[in-house]
Amino acid sequence: MQSTSRIKRAAWGLTAGAAGLALTLSGCGLLRATTEAPSARAAAATLPAPATGADAADADQARACATGRQSAEEVFRSAREGVAVVSTGSGMGSAFVVAQQNGLTYLATNAHVVDGSEVVRLKWADGSSDRARVVARGSGEEPTSDLALLAVEGTRGKVLRLRDQASAVGQEVFVIGAPKGLEFSLSRGVVSSLRGNEQILQIDAAVNPGNSGGPVLDAGQCVAGIATFKFGDSEGLNFAVSSKVVREFLAQLPAAGQPAAEPPDQRQARRPQQPQRPSRPDLNPRQDALCLFRAAGGSDEQIPCRISRVRGRSGGTLYDLAWADGSRNAYAFFADGRVAIRAEDGSGQTQEDEGSFRRLQGGVAVLSSGNSLAFIPGLDPVLN
Numbered sequence: 001m002q003s004t005s006r007i008k009r010a011a012w013g014l015t016a017g018a019a020g021l022a023l024t025l026s027g028c029g030l031l032r033a034t035t036e037a038p039s040a041r042a043a044a045a046t047l048p049a050p051a052t053g054a055d056a057a058d059a060d061q062a063r064a065c066a067t068g069r070q071s072a073e074e075v076f077r078s079a080r081e082g083v084a085v086v087s088t089g090s091g092m093g094s095a096f097v098v099a100q101q102n103g104l105t106y107l108a109t110n111a112h113v114v115d116g117s118e119v120v121r122l123k124w125a126d127g128s129s130d131r132a133r134v135v136a137r138g139s140g141e142e143p144t145s146d147l148a149l150l151a152v153e154g155t156r157g158k159v160l161r162l163r164d165q166a167s168a169v170g171q172e173v174f175v176i177g178a179p180k181g182l183e184f185s186l187s188r189g190v191v192s193s194l195r196g197n198e199q200i201l202q203i204d205a206a207v208n209p210g211n212s213g214g215p216v217l218d219a220g221q222c223v224a225g226i227a228t229f230k231f232g233d234s235e236g237l238n239f240a241v242s243s244k245v246v247r248e249f250l251a252q253l254p255a256a257g258q259p260a261a262e263p264p265d266q267r268q269a270r271r272p273q274q275p276q277r278p279s280r281p282d283l284n285p286r287q288d289a290l291c292l293f294r295a296a297g298g299s300d301e302q303i304p305c306r307i308s309r310v311r312g313r314s315g316g317t318l319y320d321l322a323w324a325d326g327s328r329n330a331y332a333f334f335a336d337g338r339v340a341i342r343a344e345d346g347s348g349q350t351q352e353d354e355g356s357f358r359r360l361q362g363g364v365a366v367l368s369s370g371n372s373l374a375f376i377p378g379l380d381p382v383l384n
Contacts, residue, residue: 065161065220075174076186078221082158084122085178086113086132086150086213094177094214095122095150096223097157098250104304105157107132107150108246109213110228111140114148122150124157125184135290135304138249143228143241144199147249148213151304160215162243163222166198167191175205175227177214191224192236199245201225207238216240289377291321296371307379317382331366333357333381339366357381 070078082097086109093113099106107122114120114134122130132152138145167173171191179185189205203216207227216225225240291305308320312332321329332340339357344350355368363377 065163065218065222069172069219070221072174072186072188075217075219075221076176079158079160079174079176079215079217080125080184082160083176083184083214084124084130084157085183085210087121087123088113088115088117090115092178092181092210093212094210094227096160096176096213096215096226098149098159098162098246100155100159102304103154105152105155106135107152107157108226108250109148109150110226111137111146111148113213114150120150122152122156123183130154130156143239144196144245145249146228147226147241147246149250160217161222162247163218163220163224164243166244167194167201167218167224167242169193171224172219173201173203173205173224174217174219175203175207175211175214176217177207177211177227179206179208179210181210189236195239199242201240201242203238203240204236205238207240291323291377292375294373298372305376307376309382316384319376319379319381321376331381333364333383335383341366341368 079096084095084097084107086093086095091113093109095107095109095113097105098108114137118134120132120134122132124130130152132150135149135151137148140146169191173189173191175187175189177185179187187206189203191201192204193202194200195202201216201224203225205216207230211227212229214227215223216227218224223243223246225242226246227238228241229239231237289305289307290302293301293303303323306322308322310318310320312318316332319331319333321331323329327343327345329344330342334340337356337358339355341353341355342350343353353368353370355366357364357366359380360375363375364379364381366374366376368374
C-alpha cells in the first residue's frame with residue numbers, strides 16, 4: 001500500500017449481508033461447533049487493500065496452493081502455523097490467518113466464537129499467545145453471516161490461501177481446530193454434499209465444540225471453508241461456510257447507502273477555516289475501525305484506522321484520523337454540509353482541501369473537491 005494523501009484516496013460503504021441460506025432441518029437439532037449463542041450485532045467485514053506489483057507476486061507465490069495431492073500429515077504440518085485457538089471469557093474456538101499487512105495480522109473466525117467480545121486471546125501452534133481485536137463481524141443470524149475478522153499486532157502465523165474454485169462432492173478435506181479444548185487437532189473426511197447454492201459444504205470430517213472458526217482445507221492446503229455448525233443428534237453431518245462466502249464477507253464494505261456523486265456545492269456563505277493539527281484531546285476515547293477509500297476513478301481500498309475527537313486551537317471540534325500506513329487526516333465538519341480537510345502523508349507533506357459530507361447509516365461519507373470518497377464507519381460528527 002502506498003502512502004499518499006488521503007484527499008486523493010477514498011471509498012464509501014455498501015450494504016453488507018450474504019445471500020440467505022435454506023436448510024431443511026427435518027426435525028434435527030442444529031448446533032454450532034461451539035456452545036456459544038450467535039452474536040446479534042451486525043457489522044461488515046473487509047481486509048486492507050491488496051498488495052501490488054512485486055509484493056503481490058511474492059505474496060501470491062508464498063500463499064499458493066500446493067500442487068498435487070498432499071497427505072494429511074503434509075497438510076497439517078504446513079497449515080498449522082496459520083491456525084490459532086481463540087479464547088473468550090465464555091468459550092473457545094478457532095481461527096486462521098487470511099492476511100498480513102502494515103504491521104497487522106488478520107484472522108477469520110465465526111461470529112459466534114467471539115460472541116460479544118471486543119478483544120480475544122489467541123494461542124499459536126508454537127505455544128505463544130497474543131491479544132486480538134474483533135474488527136468486524138457478521139450478524140450471525142444465518143450460517144453465511146456467522147463470520148468475524150480479528151486483527152493482531154505484528155506479523156504472526158502463516159497466511160492460508162482461500163480456495164478459488166468451488167468444492168466438489170467427494171473432495172477430501174481436513175479440519176484443524178480445538179475440539180473440546182484439544183488444541184491443534186486434525187480430522188479428515190470428504191465433502192458429502194453442497195448446500196445452499198454451494199455456499200455451505202456438508203462434510204463428514206469430525207467437527208466438535210472448539211472447531212468453530214477453524215479452516216476446512218483441501219488436499220492442496222487451500223481453505224475450502226470455515227467450520228461452523230453440525231446437526232447435534234446425528235453423526236457425520238457437519239457443515240462449513242464455503243471459501244466463496246468467506247471471500248465475499250472479507251470484501252464487503254460497511255452498510256449502507258451512497259453519497260451524492262455531484263461535486264460540492266460552490267455557493268458558500270463563507271469558506272471554513274482549515275483545521276490545524278489538534279492541540280489537545282477531547283473527552284471522546286480513540287476508536288479503531290476499518291475505513292474505506294476510493295480515489296477518483298480508482299479502486300477500493302480498505303485500511304485499518306483510528307479516529308479521535310479533538311479540539312482545535314480555535315475551540316472548534318475536529319476529528320483526527322490516523323491510517324495504518326502512517327498518514328493522517330484532520331476533519332472539521334460544518335452545518336451547511338461542508339468539510340475542511342487537512343491531509344498529511346507518511347513523509348510529513350500536507351495538503352488542504354474543502355469538500356462535502358453526508359451522514360449515512362453506520363458512519364459518514366466525505367467527498368473531496370477531486371471527487372475522491374472516504375467512508376468513516378461509526379462516526380457521527382459534531383458540527384461547527
